[in-house]
Amino acid sequence: MITDGISIPFDVSRIRKDFPTLHRQVNGRELVYFDNGATSQKPQLVIDAITEYYTENNANIHRGVHYLSQLATTQYEDARKIIQNYINAPLSEEVLFTKGTTDSINLVASSLGELFSEGDEIIISAMEHHSNIVPWQMLCERKGCTLKVIPINEAGELMMNEFDQLLTPKTKLVSVTHISNTLGTINPIEEIIKKTHDVGGYVLIDGAQSVQHIKVDVQALDCDFFAFSAHKVFGPTGVGVLYGKKEILDQMPPYQGGGDMIAKVTFEKTTYNELPHKFEAGTPNISGGICLGTAISYLSELDLNAIQAHETELAKYAEEKLLQFEGLRIIGTAEHKTSVVSFIVDGVHPFDLGTLLDKQGIAVRTGHHCTQPLMDFYQIPGTVRASFAFYNTKEEIDVFIHAVERSLNMLK
């Protein structure tokens, strides 16, 4: 544990041993996995925890007096506490298990959205993932609210002067991403939260790309909601988190109806369970929740400052090397960035480059990255995106650069 400033030196080769997938071959080459923005690989610890859960402890939770049910319930609730500690939420019932970021955002749009009325305003940004656009468009259609968009500059930074103009007393909610999945921009969310609170609005932070890279403290941020997905933080797919302030969650109507979320059901009237259960209808992804706890425990044993330094160095190194290619342009050059490098090359389609890199064992993402409006802004069909995690290395970047060179020679 790194709790008292005595940090174990960050040792990538030791860490890589924890991730079995990193050691496989693809198309006859050592895999170079640079698609961490889409999903992260899983440490053996998490994979083992999944097996152990189904081998030893499988039972339904919150419903049985028997031993296994109690055990599974305890493990599930312990995982909630691990997450609570990790993001420094005041109360464990403010940590809701969901299916992922998309589900978390939809929960807020459906439930909090019920309290909105015609003419209310919701603000998002030009760099949002489709999952932080479409639920709000659907809500606006349902309730007659207005959707406003914070524009960005060429570098891919939010234009904060414009944001000031968009805020009005009618602003009910601002929902923005902490870190852009396409550009890597780290947004000034502290400022956004403060200014939105000044006009009486709530703020939801899409943390899908942030918890795995930088320390998140929801109390220090004072955000009203914070959403993220387990699968991008070294945990399993199909599970995620919505943090919400208790006083707001208490006012919100339930999201879905079913088992677990009720206090008492009669045909005349049903009363709802307390938080967090009010928002967790039905049998949840029990193993997913427990193993997200395992993943977060794993992450909290690492030195996040060292991780950040390592990842920043990787991104800088990759950008430097990439910019040596003629006609290559980095998309997203914000001053504050994480380890995402999106780029295009004149006369080369991202799909072609991605296909050739794949054949050389390199996994990158190509396309619009579920941010079509952002591609429209830059007037490009898509980018090639390399997104790094702490287990990536400079040697892998060298392999990648060599493969890019070979591919460009073929394509140009």
Added chain:
Amino acid sequence: MTLEEKQQEIIDEFAIYDDWMDKYEYIIELGKELPIISDENKTDDKLIEGCQSRVWLNTAVEDGKMSFTADSDAIITKGIIGLLIRVLNDETPKEVATSDLRFIKEIGLHEHLSPTRSNGLASMVKKMKLSAIAAS
């Protein structure tokens, strides 16, 4: 040459490449050779929007034979289009409609025809066959 003979010819051509990159080098060359459709023919009704690349397909029937021209913004997609056109052009509607394009699989490119690849090729083949059915 029959449709089947054309398929076999392509399979033989690719048999000399055991390295993926060589195979793709060849596909890229084919893509570069394929005539580009003029911009006025790249109309929206001919556009097949894939998530990753876009494809334009132009269909005609001449003297009872299918005639396809196509284009893509991605060169690898275009190369594969070239192969498809080589096999399906100048064949009767019936032959196109009932063709089993096994060469794609045999030369190891079936991933490109999977709908999940979203490069527009799967939809293109479907459209080619549908237009052949309509013409037969």
